[in-house]
Amino acid sequence: xPSASASRRSQEKPREIMDAAEDYAKERYGVSSMIQSQExxxxxxxxxxxxxxxxxxxxxxxxxxxxxxxxxxxxCFLVLRQQQFNVQALVAVGDHASKQMVKFAANINKESxxxxxxxxRKVNQKIGSCTQQxxxxxxxxxxxxSLAEPRLPLQLDDAVRPEVEGEEEGRATVNQDTRLxxxxxxLRTSTSQAVFRLQSGICQLFRETLIxxxxxxxxxxxxxxxxxxxxxNTHRHLTEFVGLDIEMAFNYHYHEVVEEIADTLVQIFKxxxxxxxxxIRTVNKQFPCEPFKxxxxxxxxxxxxxxxxxxxxxxxxxxxxxxxxxxxxxLGRLVKEKYDTDFxxxxxxxxxxxxxxxxxxxxxxxxxxxxxxxxxxxEILSGAQRIHDPQLLTERxxxxxxxxxxxxxxxDSFRFGAPPHAGGGIGLERVxxxxxxxxxxxxxxxFPRDPKRLTP
Amino acid sequence: xPSASASRRSQEKPREIMDAAEDYAKERYGVSSMIQSQExxxxxxxxxxxxxxxxxxxxxxxxxxxxxxxxxxxxCFLVLRQQQFNVQALVAVGDHASKQMVKFAANINKESxxxxxxxxRKVNQKIGSCTQQxxxxxxxxxxxxSLAEPRLPLQLDDAVRPEVEGEEEGRATVNQDTRLxxxxxxLRTSTSQAVFRLQSGICQLFRETLIxxxxxxxxxxxxxxxxxxxxxNTHRHLTEFVGLDIEMAFNYHYHEVVEEIADTLVQIFKxxxxxxxxxIRTVNKQFPCEPFKxxxxxxxxxxxxxxxxxxxxxxxxxxxxxxxxxxxxxLGRLVKEKYDTDFxxxxxxxxxxxxxxxxxxxxxxxxxxxxxxxxxxxEILSGAQRIHDPQLLTERxxxxxxxxxxxxxxxDSFRFGAPPHAGGGIGLERVxxxxxxxxxxxxxxxFPRDPKRLTP
Numbered sequence: 001x002p003s004a005s006a007s008r009r010s011q012e013k014p015r016e017i018m019d020a021a022e023d024y025a026k027e028r029y030g031v032s033s034m035i036q037s038q039e040x041x042x043x044x045x046x047x048x049x050x051x052x053x054x055x056x057x058x059x060x061x062x063x064x065x066x067x068x069x070x071x072x073x074x075x076c077f078l079v080l081r082q083q084q085f086n087v088q089a090l091v092a093v094g095d096h097a098s099k100q101m102v103k104f105a106a107n108i109n110k111e112s113x114x115x116x117x118x119x120x121r122k123v124n125q126k127i128g129s130c131t132q133q134x135x136x137x138x139x140x141x142x143x144x145x146s147l148a149e150p151r152l153p154l155q156l157d158d159a160v161r162p163e164v165e166g167e168e169e170g171r172a173t174v175n176q177d178t179r180l181x182x183x184x185x186x187l188r189t190s191t192s193q194a195v196f197r198l199q200s201g202i203c204q205l206f207r208e209t210l211i212x213x214x215x216x217x218x219x220x221x222x223x224x225x226x227x228x229x230x231x232x233n234t235h236r237h238l239t240e241f242v243g244l245d246i247e248m249a250f251n252y253h254y255h256e257v258v259e260e261i262a263d264t265l266v267q268i269f270k271x272x273x274x275x276x277x278x279x280i281r282t283v284n285k286q287f288p289c290e291p292f293k294x295x296x297x298x299x300x301x302x303x304x305x306x307x308x309x310x311x312x313x314x315x316x317x318x319x320x321x322x323x324x325x326x327x328x329x330x331l332g333r334l335v336k337e338k339y340d341t342d343f344x345x346x347x348x349x350x351x352x353x354x355x356x357x358x359x360x361x362x363x364x365x366x367x368x369x370x371x372x373x374x375x376x377x378x379e380i381l382s383g384a385q386r387i388h389d390p391q392l393l394t395e396r397x398x399x400x401x402x403x404x405x406x407x408x409x410x411x412d413s414f415r416f417g418a419p420p421h422a423g424g425g426i427g428l429e430r431v432x433x434x435x436x437x438x439x440x441x442x443x444x445x446x447f448p449r450d451p452k453r454l455t456p
Numbered sequence: 457x458p459s460a461s462a463s464r465r466s467q468e469k470p471r472e473i474m475d476a477a478e479d480y481a482k483e484r485y486g487v488s489s490m491i492q493s494q495e496x497x498x499x500x501x502x503x504x505x506x507x508x509x510x511x512x513x514x515x516x517x518x519x520x521x522x523x524x525x526x527x528x529x530x531x532c533f534l535v536l537r538q539q540q541f542n543v544q545a546l547v548a549v550g551d552h553a554s555k556q557m558v559k560f561a562a563n564i565n566k567e568s569x570x571x572x573x574x575x576x577r578k579v580n581q582k583i584g585s586c587t588q589q590x591x592x593x594x595x596x597x598x599x600x601x602s603l604a605e606p607r608l609p610l611q612l613d614d615a616v617r618p619e620v621e622g623e624e625e626g627r628a629t630v631n632q633d634t635r636l637x638x639x640x641x642x643l644r645t646s647t648s649q650a651v652f653r654l655q656s657g658i659c660q661l662f663r664e665t666l667i668x669x670x671x672x673x674x675x676x677x678x679x680x681x682x683x684x685x686x687x688x689n690t691h692r693h694l695t696e697f698v699g700l701d702i703e704m705a706f707n708y709h710y711h712e713v714v715e716e717i718a719d720t721l722v723q724i725f726k727x728x729x730x731x732x733x734x735x736i737r738t739v740n741k742q743f744p745c746e747p748f749k750x751x752x753x754x755x756x757x758x759x760x761x762x763x764x765x766x767x768x769x770x771x772x773x774x775x776x777x778x779x780x781x782x783x784x785x786x787l788g789r790l791v792k793e794k795y796d797t798d799f800x801x802x803x804x805x806x807x808x809x810x811x812x813x814x815x816x817x818x819x820x821x822x823x824x825x826x827x828x829x830x831x832x833x834x835e836i837l838s839g840a841q842r843i844h845d846p847q848l849l850t851e852r853x854x855x856x857x858x859x860x861x862x863x864x865x866x867x868d869s870f871r872f873g874a875p876p877h878a879g880g881g882i883g884l885e886r887v888x889x890x891x892x893x894x895x896x897x898x899x900x901x902x903f904p905r906d907p908k909r910l911t912p
Contacts, residue, residue, distance in 0.1 A: 034845050035876040036818040037709040037825050045707050063707065065873055111873040146844060148873035184869040200673040207660070217656040219698045219884070221903045222678065223910065242675045251501050251519065253493040362492040369493050388602060389490050409912035413640040417521055417567040417604035420491040428675070447677045454679065456865035 025098035029105070031144040032115070045115075048082035051132045055120045062087075062116050062137065063145065065188075067156065071106035078105060079130060080116065080137070084193040084282070087132040089116060089139050096140040105139070111148035111156075111185070117141035153182040159189045160286050176442060183447060183456055191286045194279035195444055198272060199432045201279075205271040206244050206426075209264045215246070226406060232450050234325075235440045236378060236430060240449040247386075247423035254359070254369050254385035257422035261383065262298035262345060265373065265426070269294050269343070272435060280436065289437025292342050292375070299344040301335070303367075306346055309334050320366060322353040325378075332377015342434075347371045356400040357393060357410075359385035373424070375434035383424020390414045481554035485561065487600040488571070501571075504538035507588045511576040518543075518572050518593065519601065521644075523612065527562035534561060535586060536572065536593070540649040540738070543588040544579075545572060545595050552596040561595070567604035567612075567641070573597040609638040615645045616742050632898060639903060639912055647742045650735035651900055654728060655888045657735075661727040662700050662882070665720045671702070682862060688906050690781075691896045692834065692886060696905040703842075703879035710815070710825050710841035713878035717839065718754035718801060721829065721882070725750050725799070728891060736892065745893025748798050748831070755800040757791070759823075762802055765790050776822060778809040781834075788833015798890075803827045812856040813849060813866075815841035829880070831890035839880020846870040 046060040064080035064087075074093040079086050091097050091105040108114065118137035126133040158172040159179065166173035179186040186192055207217065232239045246264070250256040269292060272280070280291075307317055313334060315327055323331065335344055351360050351368040361367035370384030387393045390411050397404060397411070404411070432444035442448040447456060502516040520536035520543075530549040535542050547553050547561040564570065574593035582589040614628040615635065622629035635642040642648055663673065688695045702720070706712040725748060728736070736747075763773055769790060771783055779787065791800055807816050807824040817823035826840030843849045846867050853860060853867070860867070888900035898904040903912060 034848070035708060036815055037711070037841055037876075038818050040709045040711070043708070063875070109873075113873045113875055146873045146875060149871045152872060185872055196674065197672055200667075203673050204663070204667060207663070211656075211660060216653055217659050218652065218902055221696055221905050223696050223905045240677055240679050252491060252499070253496045255493070255496070359492055362494055385493060392490070413912060415605045416608060416641055417565075417569045417602045419519070419569055419602060420493075446674055449677050449679045456869060 023098050023100045025096065025101040028096060028141045029101045029143065031147065035145065048080065048085040048087050048132065051087050051120055051135055051137065053122050053134050056122045056135065058120050059117065059140070060120060060137075062118070063113065064116070066108050066110055066112050066114060068110065069106055069108060071102065074099070074102060076102045076106040078108075078139075080114070081188075084190055084197075084278075085131045087135070087137055088127050088130050089118060089137040091139040091142065101142070105142055108142075108144060109148045109150045111152060111188075112144050113146040115141075115143045115145055152185065154178055154185055156185070156189050159186055160191050162286050162288070176440065180442060180448065180453065181456070187446070190282050194282035195432065195436065195438075196446060198276045198279045198283075198436065199428065199444060201272055201276050202268055202428060202431055202435075203244070205268040206264065208271075209267040210246065213260065213264075215248075220245075233452075236433075238429065238441060238445055238448050238450055241430075241441075241445070242428040244426040244428055245423065246383075246426075247421060249419035249421045250385075252420075254420075254422040257385075257424075258300070258345060258347070258371055258383075259297070261381070261424055262300075262373065265343065265381075265431075266294060266296060266298060268431070269435065283436050283438075287436065287438055292435050292437075293336075293340060294343040295339065295341045299335070299339050299341050300347050300371075301344060302348045303346055303350065304348070306331055309338075320350040320352045322350075328374070328379060329377040332374060335374075336377075342376050343374065345371055345373050354384060356396045356402055357384075357386050358396075359387050360396075369422070371424070375431065376437065378430065378434055380430045380434060381424045381426045383422065385420065385422040388414055388418040388420055479554050479556045481552065481557040484552060484597045485557045485599065487603060491601065504536065504541040504543050504588065507543050507576055507591055507593065509578050509590050512578045512591065514576050515596070516574065516576060516593075518574070519569065520572070522564050522566055522568050522570060524566065525562055525564060527558065530555070530558060532558045532562040534564075534595075536570070537644075540646055540653075540734075541587045543591070543593055544583050544586050545574060545593040547595040547598065557598070561598055564598075564600060565604045565606045567608060567644075568600050569602040571597075571599045571601050608641065610634055610641055612641070612645050615642055616647050618742050618744070632896065636898060636904065636909065637912070643902065646738050650738035651888065651892065651894075652902060654732045654735045654739075654892065655884065655900060657728055657732050658724055658884060658887055658891075659700070661724040662720065664727075665723040666702065669716065669720075671704075676701075689908075692889075694885065694897060694901055694904050694906055697886075697897075697901070698884040700882040700884055701879065702839075702882075703877060705875035705877045708876075710876075710878040713841075713880075714756070714801060714803070714827055714839075715753070717837065717880055718756075718829065721799065721837075721887075722750060722752060722754060724887070725891070739892050739894075743892065743894055748891050748893075749792075749796060750799040751795065751797045755791070755795050755797050756803050757800060758804045759802060759806065760804070762787055765794075776806040776808045778806075784830070784835060785833040788830060791830075792833075798832050799830065801827055801829050810840060812852045812858055813840075813842050814852075815843050816852075825878070827880070831887065832893065834886065834890055836886045836890060837880045837882045839878060841876065841878040844870055844874040844876055 043061050045063050048062060048064055062080065064082040067079040067081035067086055070077045076091045078089040080089050091102050093099055093102055116137065116139055118139040120135050121138050122134060123136050127136065154174045159174045161171060161173050163173050231237060246261055248257045248260060307319065310317060310327055310331055313330065336342060348361065348367050349370045351358065351366055354368050354370045359369040361369055368384065372379045373381040387396060393411050393414060394404065397407060429441045429444040433441050438444060499517050501519050504518060504520055518536065520538040523535040523537035523542055526533045532547045534545040536545050547558050549555055549558055572593065572595055574595040576591050577594050578590060579592050583592065610630045615630045617627060617629050619629050687693060702717055704713045704716060766773060766783060766787055769786065792798060804817065804823050805826045807814065807822055810824050810826045815825040817825055824840065828835045829837040843852060849867050849870060850860065853863060885897045885900040889897050894900060
C-alpha cells in the first residue's frame with residue numbers, strides 16, 4: 001500500500017523540523033494520533049458558520065479541512081472549510097507561533113482535517129473569497145486530525161469553475177468521469193454540497209406536502225421477477241434512480257389525481273425557492289441558469305394540442321407517435337414562449353405508446369387517460385389512471401402480448417373490489433437536475449450507476 | 457379467465473330481479489359502469505370518519521366497501537368500511553327502497569365498493585361494532601362501483617380475531633401464508649391499516665428528528681457488487697428490508713453519535729405514543745401487549761456487564777462470543793426486570809464478532825467501539841465507530857481475509873482526509889414489530905420477500 005506509507009512518512013515531518021532548532025511552540029502544533037474515542041475532552045468545537053463578529057476576540061476551537069494554504073514570509077494564510085462554509089486563518093510568527101510552526105502549517109496537505117485554536121478577529125476589509133467575510137482566525141494551536149494524501153486527484157477550485165470561464169482563460173475544469181471516479185472529493189465542493197442539500201429538501205417537501213394531504217408513506221419491494229428495460233446510456237437515464245411515487249384513489253375523474261400531483265410539485269418548487277435560495281445561488285455560480293418558472297394552477301395541455309404546436313413549428317409526426325427527446329425539448333421551448341412556464345402537464349397520450357395497465361379513454365379509443373409532466377422541456381413524471389378492472393386488464397395485457405402467468409399476482413389484486421385510481425412516478429434526480437438547470441442526471445445522483453459504472 | 461366471467465355474471469343480477477315485478481325504485485340501485493373518468497360530476501363524497509352527529513339529518517353521498525351485509529325481513533343492514541373507519545347503513549322497504557332494492561343490497565358481494573346516498577340519523581343506542589357509533593346511514597340510493605368476486609380467500613373478521621379467542625371458541629383465524637398470498641385483502645384489516653399507518657409515522661418521526669438536528673437525507677446506491685449473506689429463514693429476517701441509516705462525524709468520542717441515535721429513537725417512541733394511540737390500541741385488540749417502556753437518558757450497558765448478567769442467570773458464554781437469539785431475548789428479560797426498560801444500548805462488543813471496518817478499542821485489543829440497540833430483547837440497530845484511516849482499514853481487512861481489490865473504492869474514499877465518524881442502521885420492520893409487540897417481521901413488511909416468497 002504505497003500511499004498508506006506515504007501518509008505515515010508525512011507524519012514524521014514535525015520531528016524533522018524540530019531537530020533543526022529549539023522550538024518554543026513545539027507543543028502547539030503537530031499530527032495527532034488517530035481519534036479512536038480514547039477520551040471525552042470538555043473542548044467545545046465551534047462551527048465555521050458561527051464564526052462571526054459576535055464572537056470577536058473570543059478564543060475558539062474549530063475543526064475544519066485545509067482548503068488552501070499560502071505561506072508569505074513569516075506568515076501563513078489558510079482557508080479552513082467546513083461543509084459549505086469557510087473562513088480565513090492566519091498563522092504568524094510571534095508569541096504563539098514559531099517559524100517552525102508556520103512552516104508546518106504551510107505544509108499541511110490540502111483536504112487534511114485540522115483542529116485549530118485561535119482568536120476570532122474582526123477584519124477591516126471584507127474577505128471576498130470566504131463565506132465568513134467579516135472575521136479571520138488568528139491561530140494559536142494547530143493539530144492535524146486526519147491527513148490527506150499529498151496529491152489530490154482533482155482540485156476543488158477547478159471543480160467549481162464555470163466551464164466557459166475555464167475555456168476563456170485556459171484554466172482547468174474537471175471532467176465528469178474524473179469527478180465520479182473521485183466522488184468523495186467532488187461531493188465536497190460548494191456546488192455538490194448545495195445540490196445534495198437541495199435534493200434532501202425535495203424529499204422533505206414531497207413528504208411534508210403529501211402527509212399534510214393525508215397520504216401514507218409506504219415501502220414497496222425492490223426485488224421483483226421482471227425489471228423494466230430502458231436505454232440507460234443517455235444524459236438522463238441511470239440503471240438505478242430514486243422514484244418518488246404517488247398512487248391515489250379518486251372519486252370520478254383522474255384529473256383529481258393530476259391536480260394533487262401537480263400541486264405537490266408546485267409546493268416543492270415554492271419550498272425550494274423559499275428555503276434554499278443560498279443553495280440555488282451557489283449552484284448558479286458554476287452553472288448559470290434562469291430561475292425556474294411555474295404557473296398556478298399548472299398548465300395542462302392535451303397531446304393533440306402539443307402535436308399541433310410541433311407541426312406548426314415544422315415537425316412531422318403521426319397522431320399516435322411518441323415524443324422523441326429532441327421534440328420534447330422543442331415543445332418545452334414552444335410552451336415556454338407561449339405560456340411562460342417551465343412546468344406543464346401533457347395529458348391524454350395516445351393509447352398505443354403507453355403500458356398495458358393504462359386506462360383507455362372511453363370517448364376516444366386511440367387516446368388514454370394518461371399524462372406526463374415536464375420541467376424545462378424534459379419529462380420528470382409519467383402517470384395514468386390505472387385499469388382497476390381485472391377483465392379489462394387481462395384484455396389489454398393479451399393485446400400487448402404479455403404472458404398472463406407472469407402478472408397473475410398483479411391482475412388478481414383487482415378481483416376483490418378496487419377503487420378507480422391513478423398515480424405517477426417522479427424521478428428525484430431529474431427534478432433536482434432540471435430545477436437547477438443542470439445538464440446531466442449524474443450530477444444529481446450521489447453515486448450514479450449506469451451500464452458503465454458500478455463503483456464507487 | 458373463469459373468475460372474470462363470474463364477475464360479469466354477477467353484474468346481470470339486478471336485471472333478473474327487475475323482471476320479477478314492477479320496481480318503483482329501479483333507478484335507485486344497480487351496478488354502475490366502470491369509472492373511466494367519463495365525467496366530472498359535482499357530487500361531494502363525504503368520508504366515513506366524518507359521519508357524526510354533527511351531520512345528523514343531512515343527505516350525504518359516501519363511497520365505501522361493503523364490510524358485511526345482513527338481511528332481516530324488509531330490511532338490510534350493511535356495515536360500510538373506508539380504511540380504518542366503518543358505519544352502519546340501513547336499507548329498508550319504504551318510500552326510497554323497494555323490496556327488490558333491499559334484496560339487491562343484501563346480495564352485494566362483501567368487499568365490493570359502493571356509492572351510497574343516505575340520510576345521517578342519530579341512533580339511540582351506541583353501535584359498538586362500528587367506529588361511527590352515534591349515527592347510521594338510511595340508504596336512499598346504492599350503486600356498485602367495483603364488484604368483488606363472491607368467494608373471498610380470507611374473511612376480514614377472521615383476520616383480526618385474536619388467536620387465543622379463536623382457539624378457545626373454535627372460531628377461525630387466518631394463517632400467515634394465506635394472509636401473505638392475499639396481502640391486498642389482509643392489508644384492509646383494521647390491524648394492518650394501523651400497523652402501516654404507524655410505520656409511516658416512524659419514517660416521518662425519524663426524518664423530522666434528524667432534519668431538526670441538522671442532518672441531510674441522502675440516497676445510497678442499492679446496486680453494488682457484493683451483497684451481504686445472512687440467514688433469512690427466521691421470524692426476523694427478510695431478503696429485503698428497509699434500513700433507516702444514520703452516519704455522523706463526531707468530535708472526540710463515538711458516544712456523541714450513540715447519544716444522537718438513541719435520542720432519535722426516543723423521539724420516535726414518544727411521537728408514536730403521542731400521535732398514534734388509536735393505531736396502538738387497534739393493534740393491541742388483536743395482539744395484546746404491554747406499552748413500550750424506555751428511559752431518558754437511554755440505558756447503556758457494556759458487553760461485559762451483559763455477560764455477567766447472563767452468567768449469573770446460568771448461561772455459559774465465552775468473553776468473545778456473540779449473543780445467540782435466545783440469549784439476546786433472555787438478556788432483554790433480565791434488563792427489563794432490573795432497569796424496567798424495553799430499550800437499551802449494548803456497548804463495546806468483542807472485536808472478533810464485528811465486521812472489519814469496526815474501530816478497535818485502543819484500551820483493550822479484544823473490544824471494539826461498537827454497539828447494538830435492543831427493543832423488547834431483540835436487536836433493531838447495529839452500529840460502530842467506523843475506521844477512518846486507510847492503513848488501519850487495510851490491516852483489518854487483511855486480518856479478515858478480505859480481497860482488497862473488491863473494497864478498493866471503499867478504502868480509497870478515506871485517503872483524502874476523513875473525520876472520525878460512527879453510525880448505525882435501524883431496521884424499520886423490526887422497530888414497527890417490536891414497538892407493537894408483534895411476533896413476525898412479515899407482519900410489518902407490506903410485501904415481504906424471503907427465500908420462499910417473491911410475490912405478490
